[in-house]
Amino acid sequence: MLSVLHTYLCEMQKIGILGGGQLGRMLLQAAANYPVETYILENDEKSPAAHLCHHFVKGDIKNFDDVYRFGKQLNALTIEIENVNIDALMQLEAEGIQIFPKPSVLKIICNKALQKQYYADHKIPTAPYLLTNNREELAGNKDFLPAVHKLAEGGYDGKGVQVINDEADIAEGFDELSVLEKKVNILKEIAMMIAVGVDGKVELYPAVEMVFDPSLNLLAYQLCPAEITEDVYFKAEAIALATIKNFNSPGIFAVEMFVTPEGDVLVNETAPRVHNSGHHTIEAHYSSQFDMLWRIMLKYPLGNTGAIMPSLMQNIIGADGQSGLADYAGFEDMLKIDNAFFHIYGKKQTKPGRKMGHVTIMSNEKADLLHKANKIKHNLSVVAKK
Ligand code: ADP
Numbered sequence: 001m002l003s004v005l006h007t008y009l010c011e012m013q014k015i016g017i018l019g020g021g022q023l024g025r026m027l028l029q030a031a032a033n034y035p036v037e038t039y040i041l042e043n044d045e046k047s048p049a050a051h052l053c054h055h056f057v058k059g060d061i062k063n064f065d066d067v068y069r070f071g072k073q074l075n076a077l078t079i080e081i082e083n084v085n086i087d088a089l090m091q092l093e094a095e096g097i098q099i100f101p102k103p104s105v106l107k108i109i110c111n112k113a114l115q116k117q118y119y120a121d122h123k124i125p126t127a128p129y130l131l132t133n134n135r136e137e138l139a140g141n142k143d144f145l146p147a148v149h150k151l152a153e154g155g156y157d158g159k160g161v162q163v164i165n166d167e168a169d170i171a172e173g174f175d176e177l178s179v180l181e182k183k184v185n186i187l188k189e190i191a192m193m194i195a196v197g198v199d200g201k202v203e204l205y206p207a208v209e210m211v212f213d214p215s216l217n218l219l220a221y222q223l224c225p226a227e228i229t230e231d232v233y234f235k236a237e238a239i240a241l242a243t244i245k246n247f248n249s250p251g252i253f254a255v256e257m258f259v260t261p262e263g264d265v266l267v268n269e270t271a272p273r274v275h276n277s278g279h280h281t282i283e284a285h286y287s288s289q290f291d292m293l294w295r296i297m298l299k300y301p302l303g304n305t306g307a308i309m310p311s312l313m314q315n316i317i318g319a320d321g322q323s324g325l326a327d328y329a330g331f332e333d334m335l336k337i338d339n340a341f342f343h344i345y346g347k348k349q350t351k352p353g354r355k356m357g358h359v360t361i362m363s364n365e366k367a368d369l370l371h372k373a374n375k376i377k378h379n380l381s382v383v384a385k386k
Contacts, residue, residue, distance in 0.1 A: 012037045015297055016074045017049070018061040022345040022355065023080035023274050024049035026282065030290035034298060041070040048345045049080075064088045071097050076297050078251070079273055082110050083154070098198075100297055101251035101272040108247075109272050112179045113152040119267055122246050125239060126267045127258075129181040138164070138173040138180065146183040149173045184266060188259040190226045191277035192240040195292045197302050198250045203292075205285065205305040207236055208277050208313075210256075218353070221314040221373050223366075224280050224307060228259060235265045243267055252293045254278060276315070280360045283341045284311035309339075309362040312369040316342075316357035316382060318350040324384030326350035334380045337372055339363060356382045 013036050017024045020042030028049055031038050040053040041061055050056050059066035061081070067088035071077050076098040077089070089103040108114045119126040131152075132138045138149065145167070151160035151174050162172050163183065189212070193205040209226035210219055228236070240255040247253070254275035256268040278289035287295070287303020295303055318326070326347060335342065344357040361372045 013076065013298060014039060014074045015076045015078070016041060016070060017053075017078055017080055018067065018070075018084045019080035020044065020047035020049035020053075020056075021080055022048050022343075022347075022357075025052060025345060026279070026343070027078075027080065027274060027290050027293065028052035030288060031294055033291070034294050034300075036294065036298060039070070039074060041066065046348060048347060061085065068092060071099075076100065078293065078297060079106070082106055082272070083156075086110065098297070100249075100293070101247065101253070102249035105247045105249045105251075105272045109270060111152050112150050112155070112269070113177060115269060116179055116181075118246075119243070122242065124243050124267050125265060127181045127184050129179050132173075132178050132180050133176070135170065135173050135175045138178075139167075139170050141180060142167055142170075144180060144182065145169075148181045148183055150179045150181060152177040152179060184258050185260055186258045187261045188226065188228065189256065189268070190228065190236060190259060191254050191256045191275070192236060193275065193278040193281070193289055193305075194240060194244050194253045194255065195289075195296060195302050195305065196244060196250045196253065197296055198299055200250075201302055202241065202244075203302045203305045204237060204240065205278065205281060205289070206307055207233060208280070210277065218317070219276075219315060221312050222277060222280065223369070224284060224311045224313070229263065232259055232263055232265060235263075239265050239267060243270055247272070250296050252278075252289055252296065276355075276358075279343070279358050280311040280313040281305075282343075283360050284308055284362050310364060310366070310369065312361045312363075312373050314359050314361075314373050314376060315355050316344070316359060316380065318352050318354040318356055319381045319383050320352045322382065322384045323351045324349065326356060327383050327385045328356075329381050329383050330379040334359075334376050337361075337375065340372055340376065350382045350384060354382075 016039035020040045025048040038053040039055045041057050061084045067085040071092040078100040108118045146165045149162045189210040190207045192207050195203045207226040208224040213220040243255050244253045254271040258266045274289050281288040339362045341360045
């Protein structure tokens with residue numbers, strides 16, 4: 001018996017995650033169901049994922065040696081953020097360690113200029129664009145306005161994105177390599193998560209719809225399924241599948257798209273990893289995006305992407321003017337709400353706009369989803385401890 005157990009433990013796959021934030025944390029929660037030994041590489045020992053892995057390794061995910069040394073002891077490796085040392089991942093891949101997604105995909109996605117080029121090369125519908133190397137070149141393309149200026153590298157969560165409506169906005173533009181993309185008349189922003197197995201088998205999650213708060217330019221909430229016509233749905237599905245096809249990589253992908261008033265679908269960007277727009281799948285779908293990624297990495301059959309019930313996902317973010325040790329005012333009361341599932345990420349410090357958690361609400365009635373989301377928005381706030 002002991003030797004059987006010994007063999008079992010010895011044969012357990014060793015899989016690592018670069019980054020120890022909330023995505024890593026939720027990945028590890030799902031890993032607990034499977035025979036896998038988990039590793040995290042992260043600088044902050046108090047990060048949300050740190051205490052949930054079997055082995056925490058302190059190190060810099062952008063440093064070649066740290067990533068290489070970390071990966072060398074593993075069977076497979078994934079990421080929770082794109083901004084990692086891709087050269088080290090390429091080296092590890094060449095030496096037989098499986099990387100989800102392939103480093104070649106990360107290379108394309110990490111750079112918005114390369115990402116746009118990829119869409120153009122594979123005839124994926126996306127907003128027309130040109131590249132600018134500095135603000136002068138931006139000024140030289142007045143005829144292309146109104147447009148959206150996006151830093152090629154280093155932007156995230158809307159940082160590194162600047163709307164340039166007319167000449168007066170040019171001073172707000174970026175002075176380094178950027179994509180200047182025609183401003184799209186957006187009816188809806190949607191996203192589709194796609195799972196790709198090592199055998200190339202593909203499963204799609206239903207589309208979600210992101211609703212933005214125009215005053216804060218932040219995601220207000222996200223609905224699943226997206227309220228779009230059947231025609232748009234099929235178009236989005238085909239475009240999302242075409243987008244990931246030529247990556248030729250197993251893994252989990254989120255394809256973010258714009259739907260125009262005319263019913264056109266344009267790809268905005270792709271994330272080659274578990275993603276904010278898939279958080280609702282933890283409770284609202286049979287196999288969550290996190291469960292699915294373990295299935296992919298452990299070479300198990302893909303899970304069921306179907307929805308158990310319609311859902312709304314809302315981020316829980318640090319309140320304005322509040323910086324310091326995080327406190328969750330109103331939390332206990334909110335836990336009384338039926339079918340609302342809270343995830344507090346365990347970040348010690350709050351600051352305005354920081355993602356501190358999320359809630360997924362499930363209901364067959366949209367009015368019920370919206371009512372509960374509104375209640376939570378107004379009664380739960382992440383403040384600094386007095
Ligand atoms: P990030 O990578 O930081 O999330 P995005 O490229 O997704 O940045 O842009 C952030 C937001 O800016 C989008 O969700 C959308 O609301 C708006 N946006 C981006 N590109 C365009 C565009 N071409 N036209 C209109 N709005 C856009």
